[in-house]
Amino acid sequence: MTDNSEFAKKKFWDRYISILHHNNIKPSFHRWYVIHIENYIKFYPNQRLHTHTKDNIELYLKEIGRKNTIDDFQFFQNIDALSLLFCQLLEVSWCQSVDWEYWKASAQSLKKSHPTIARDNTENTFSSKQHTRYSSNYLQPVREKHSELLQSLIAKIRTRQYSIRTEQAYELWLVRFISFHDNKTPINMGCPEVNAFLEYLAVKRNVAANTQNQALNALVFFYTHVIDKPLKDLGDYARPKRPKTLPVVMSKPETMRLLEKMDGIYYLMAALLYGTGMRLMECIRMRVKDVDFDYQQITVRRAKGEKDRVVPLPALLIDQIKKQLEETRKIYEQDLKEGNANVYLPEALVRKYPNASSEWIWQYVFPSKRLSIDPRSKIIRRHHIHENGLQKKVKKAAQSAKINKQVKCHTLRHSFATHLLEAGYDIRTVQELLGHADVSTTMIYTHVMNTPGLTVKSPLDI
Numbered sequence: 182m183t184d185n186s187e188f189a190k191k192k193f194w195d196r197y198i199s200i201l202h203h204n205n206i207k208p209s210f211h212r213w214y215v216i217h218i219e220n221y222i223k224f225y226p227n228q229r230l231h232t233h234t235k236d237n238i239e240l241y242l243k244e245i246g247r248k249n250t251i252d253d254f255q256f257f258q259n260i261d262a263l264s265l266l267f268c269q270l271l272e273v274s275w276c277q278s279v280d281w282e283y284w285k286a287s288a289q290s291l292k293k294s295h296p297t298i299a300r301d302n303t304e305n306t307f308s309s310k311q312h313t314r315y316s317s318n319y320l321q322p323v324r325e326k327h328s329e330l331l332q333s334l335i336a337k338i339r340t341r342q343y344s345i346r347t348e349q350a351y352e353l354w355l356v357r358f359i360s361f362h363d364n365k366t367p368i369n370m371g372c373p374e375v376n377a378f379l380e381y382l383a384v385k386r387n388v389a390a391n392t393q394n395q396a397l398n399a400l401v402f403f404y405t406h407v408i409d410k411p412l413k414d415l416g417d418y419a420r421p422k423r424p425k426t427l428p429v430v431m432s433k434p435e436t437m438r439l440l441e442k443m444d445g446i447y448y449l450m451a452a453l454l455y456g457t458g459m460r461l462m463e464c465i466r467m468r469v470k471d472v473d474f475d476y477q478q479i480t481v482r483r484a485k486g487e488k489d490r491v492v493p494l495p496a497l498l499i500d501q502i503k504k505q506l507e508e509t510r511k512i513y514e515q516d517l518k519e520g521n522a523n524v525y526l527p528e529a530l531v532r533k534y535p536n537a538s539s540e541w542i543w544q545y546v547f548p549s550k551r552l553s554i555d556p557r558s559k560i561i562r563r564h565h566i567h568e569n570g571l572q573k574k575v576k577k578a579a580q581s582a583k584i585n586k587q588v589k590c591h592t593l594r595h596s597f598a599t600h601l602l603e604a605g606y607d608i609r610t611v612q613e614l615l616g617h618a619d620v621s622t623t624m625i626y627t628h629v630m631n632t633p634g635l636t637v638k639s640p641l642d643i
Contacts, residue, residue: 200269210258217262230266235275238263242284246551247519249561256551257288280445283550286570290553291525296345296462297565298525298555323360330367330407331355337406342487354399368408372415375400383420393420428595430629435584436596442578449501450547450571451578453479454590456495458597458614460485461590465568468524469509470542472502481616483527490616505546513544516563521552523562598626 194215201211224241225233245251245259260281268276291298324331331352338348359367361378375397382388382396405411431439436455443451453464463481471480477494484490494502516522522539530537537543545565555562572590579588586592594615601611612623 197266197270200265204265204269206261213258214262214265217259218266221259221263221266230271231273233267233273235279238267238279242550246287247521249552249554251551253288253290253553257285260284260288280447282570282574283446283566286567287550289567289569290549290551291556291564291567293556294345294349297466320356320360323356323364326364327356327359327366333407334403338402341406344485350395351399351402354396355403358396358400367403368410371404371410372412375404375412376415379415390420427629428625429586429588429592430599430626431584431586431588431592431596433600435582435586436593436600438582439575439578439584439588442581443574446505446547446566447571447574449498449505451575451590451593452495452498454593455597456498457492458594458601459492460594461568461571465547465565465571467546468542469506469544469546472506472546474499474503484616486616486618488616490613492614502546509544509546509548510541512548512563513541516552521561521563523560525555525562525564595626595629598623599629602626 197215197218198211201214202208206214221241222230224244225237228237242260242263246256264276264279264281267273267279334352334355335348338351343351355367358375358378359365361381362370362374367374378400379393379397382393388396401412440448440452440455450464453459454461457464457479459467459479459481463484466482467479468482471482472494473480474494477496477499478491479494481490481492513522517539522544524538524543524545526534526538526543545563547566549564549566552561552563554560555564568590575588575590575593579586598611598615601614602608608620608623608627611626612620615623617623
């Protein structure tokens, strides 16, 4: 019996290693995948693997997700190891009911440059590590030599409440401009040097018109607001032609087909994007207090341009949102018992309401499945789920639904606006719901909507 048991055990691991090879897992990781499975088996010492269910998986991942000592890649490896074990080796019938993508998205904690937390960086000195996502080795000497100017640029940007994306882009363009002119100080440069740089972008780099305009805006901002030396006359320089592009919009049937291919929490988030017109990060960062069931509305906080707005709460989703909040409440109460019921709050709110970060109303509606260490404050927190999971799910659902368009999360927002206009709502109402500052931005949807009486028939159909 012992020999047979040892043989069966060896055969089990041989088959598992074979599956790792088949899934292109690096051989150097095989040992760790085996260790993860061994730890899982030890967690259920008196239960055979064939008797396990979805609940066993989720309980185990919740347990290890509470360990703040586990790194992102280790948590991801655990999820991947278990999915390969149950879906490919054991081939259990319930395997597909586990939302593996949601768990994998929860394996990603927020980085310093993430939009949720980057805005409130309170470091007094500029750090080049702050922009590692955009950094290149050849730009490092520029950042080191001109750190004071870059710090002044960021300070001016933040006093005007520009978005973190704008901050990162402007900083990068200034660094590239200085690098283009051999690391000379921009204080001693002006219109001719800016003109030469913009022409280089258009002629040599073949950048899009919007890219060149962004570089120009960054330099105009720097010279006007940082060193008080406005660029008065740039003269003529090569400009790429600005293409007149239309937003990608799905028809109502296409949208329904897309949503039918999604389930669980990702269906709920995608349905909210379409049903409310929210942007991706506006949905991901939604908090409990932002959902008003009585007035049937959702308040979008600190949206683009630092503006709040109200959007309708779809009646079709009310029960699912309540169910999601029940699940979130269970996570919150467990975190509260363990002293980890903290969420990120902007610095101004933390100073005004010191205990708010651990209150129920400030919790994220879509929390991560694991605790993580805030990269700035080093406090153990439960952030919201990472946006990559929803992005991948929407793309996969569009392919599965055979929608021959470049569908992204933002496509659901475009479809929201277009379908409202098609239903007869006035453009000013749609403008308010989308949070556009100018109605001309909203008017682009009139070019893609199928309005009866305005459509032109092909000569072949007349």
